[in-house]
Amino acid sequence: MNKLSLFCCLSLLAGSALAEGVPLKDGRYVGKVVVLELTEDQKKAIEHFRTCHLASFKTMNQFTPYVFELTAGQSKALSRAAGVSPRFFEVYETDRGFNDTGPHWNLALRFSETQIEIPLDLLLSDKEAKKAHDEQGWIATNPCFPAVGRTTEID
Numbered sequence: 001m002n003k004l005s006l007f008c009c010l011s012l013l014a015g016s017a018l019a020e021g022v023p024l025k026d027g028r029y030v031g032k033v034v035v036l037e038l039t040e041d042q043k044k045a046i047e048h049f050r051t052c053h054l055a056s057f058k059t060m061n062q063f064t065p066y067v068f069e070l071t072a073g074q075s076k077a078l079s080r081a082a083g084v085s086p087r088f089f090e091v092y093e094t095d096r097g098f099n100d101t102g103p104h105w106n107l108a109l110r111f112s113e114t115q116i117e118i119p120l121d122l123l124l125s126d127k128e129a130k131k132a133h134d135e136q137g138w139i140a141t142n143p144c145f146p147a148v149g150r151t152t153e154i155d
Helices: 002-018 040-060 072-082 126-136
Strands: 033-037 090-092 107-110 115-119
Touching (some): 033 072
Parallel strands (some): 090 107
């Protein structure tokens, strides 16, 4: 019985270790990615997300974290590489050590002050992302981003 208990405990620990966040090595995603340069407006949006949404996480967790948008050129580059380019992304600042337990889809991983990487194997179409978003129960707007908050609901 002791061996069975030990096995069960180790299995649970191993399972939770896998659920720690996206797989990173030295702050970079371990799978295939598209690397994009951030615009000044995108840098400001990420800073605002950190200082507004994440700084008030206990009250903001009910609202969508999917508020980051690519430029038209970035979206085209991603679509060429992956066959899809969703409208909205969630930003993880891996350069600051941020890595959430998930679920994970449509992530923009900021690994430096000037660049993000988009993990290709975590991309969902807008239709699939809406379903995943609805399963989380988030409100489709975000008070930190009133200009895009009205448009964060995916059609």
